[in-house]
Amino acid sequence: MPVPILKLGPILIATVRSALTDSETELFRQRLMDRVTEFRAQGIIVDVTAVEVLDSFAARSLQTIARMIRLRARRR
DSSP states (O other): OOOOEEEETTEEEEEOOSOOOHHHHHHHHHHHHHHHHHHTOSEEEEEOTTOSOOOHHHHHHHHHHHHHHHHHHHHO
């Protein structure tokens, strides 16, 4: 299931509505990073409250997203 990514001013909001497969997680990460670049987002909110269980791959992917965003912010 695709994860909607909304823009609210300088912030992007992504709502994960159900558990993602590994390939869906990779696609989400790539789409999110593309949107960050496209909109020059100053912040991101990833809402995972609807997900009952976050597996280790998804958790590591969220950590990777956070690190990538920090690195991009430093380069500006």
